[in-house]
Amino acid sequence: MTVPPLAAYPATRLRRLRQADWSRRMVRETSLQPSDLIWSMVVHEGEGRIPVASMPGVDRLSIAEAAKAAIAARELGIPCIAIFPHIDGARKDAEGSLAAEEDGVICRAIKAMKAAAPEVGIMCDVALDPFTTHGHDGVLKDGRVVNDATIERLVEQALVQARAGCDILAPSDMMDGRVGAIRAALEAEGLQDVMIMSYAAKYASAFYGPYRDAIGSGKLGSGDVANPGDKKTYQMDPANTEEAIREVALDIAEGADMVMVKPGMPYLDIARRLVDEFAMPTFAFQVSGEYAMIMAAAQNGWIDEERAILESLGAFKRAGCAGIITYFAPRVAKMLRG
Template sequence: MTRQAPPAFPLSRPRRMRRTPALRALQREERLSVDDLIWPVFLCDGESVTQEVASMPGVIRRSVDLTVEAAAEAHAAGIRVICLFPYTLDDVKTPDCAEAWNPENLTNRAIRAIKAQVPDIAVMTDIALDPYNPDGHDGFVEDGIIVNDRSVEALVKMAVAQAEAGADILGPSDMMDGRIGAMRAALEQAGHGEVTIMSYAAKYASAFYGPFRDAVGASGALKGDKKTYQLDPLNRAEALRAVARDIGEGADMVMVKPGMPYLDICREVKDRFAVPTYAYQVSGEYAMIRAAAGNGWIDGEKAMMESLMAFRRAGCDGVLTYFAPEAAKLIRAGWE
């Protein structure tokens, strides 16, 4: 495409198009919509229970009944997708991680309850063993090594159980090799070929996950780190290979995680593969904005919205963000 160079000043005065809100809107290249927001929600056991997550101000865990209420409120605000993450107690964490595919586990009960009461909201889930693993890892640990193939077998059972509970979108976040193909084959065989997969295809070994691990009860359990299965933060080409692999194995959507530190990866994934591409504005990103705003160092509302705009500009079709309810209200109120 041939690009016409702008004429010299004063024929060219770019500020003409910035002079009023109407003119700025007329040339705006991207739009941030409520449709772009996916809201991650933390679950806990009990009834009418809420628990604050200390490292994520404003974020709470909710029992299933209150999660259903929150889903209804989110849907009324225009949010179309919520993503469930369970806080699991130590007594259900076992070496075989069998609670992960228990039809009556916290996540599966929540899926059924939400779909019964708020059928039009899409429910996304997390697929990884860390909430159920005494070692805190996304796969099984044998002699200090996170093993791949045995872990994939367990993750497949988890995926099928969530599909049977009524999940609309499965989110494998484990970064084991071959898990997307194995899940897709199992879902087809089990009669769940319509269930979509948003693969955490480019998930980096990041320091920005700390508050999330507090939220799901995995911080104290984690032994070592996750560098043998999550991506090196310096690697771009490897991330693109991982995305290509997951698309080839049947992922309908792909995710880059974390979000803002990896906007370059988001842009390249979208440009290269032209598939539905998402980012996760992770707990550490959220906590930093909250903390800075809480100390009066930044305007929290403006920083929140600017951060979400960055994902759209980088090519993302949407973003998982703990800010979703607040952002939805501002967008619907005509945020400028």
């Protein structure tokens, strides 16, 4: 047999490694595990489960249901649950006073979930928007969200959550200096072991709409001249990258243990750059709009639902994220465990 010249065929055929499932798994560069997931969950003050219309498959959970969910998370290998409150609109006020309520729904949920499954971490949002009539993340004065007065309220909220047993405080308000103020308050109260995962690079995004539905947030720009129609004066401009570096550097210097990029998929470049720049545990939030888009497309038969979910989450790991906050967490953990 005549041996053809070497140049007649490619010396390297990358497809050899792709030809079987076992070989693809053997050389896979990144993997997704239940331990990479933080379960994003909305709790409410009533009973039972209430479906969220804009997020098929997601329910608001009562405190009793949240406690059951904590047990499920433990069984599924999900290490942490991030809880967000749905508050009756009649109980809200312009100052977001209920955010610091010691017997409020968040504090009661923390205690119930930790009693049910103490091995599961609980992360709490530190922001006023679920509690304010105007839906902004801070205190309004003359049509502007004021920074330092808002921080005072956030510190109160953070301490109440920490005393109730929250493991990770996650300030999502984007006020300047709030991480340092919260860290100082925790140290002063002997709560130095409470972690802070800062929403360090949170963008003024169009992808938050279904979340606002889920928590019953006040309507921005509802006609009141003192109520701005968006959050662009405190959340980041989607066009900016360098600003994210500065924001993260400040939060690390102020005492953040972990940092977060929000939203997730449209900002994978930001996540990758933060990982490379700071070598800090960096998380991404696969937000409500990302969830809703996948589910809507899947329900219309336009994409393969399970493959799209896994591919979207795998992208965060490929970008270098330590983990992902996602509404898909329990479903994906079941898929990964078979």
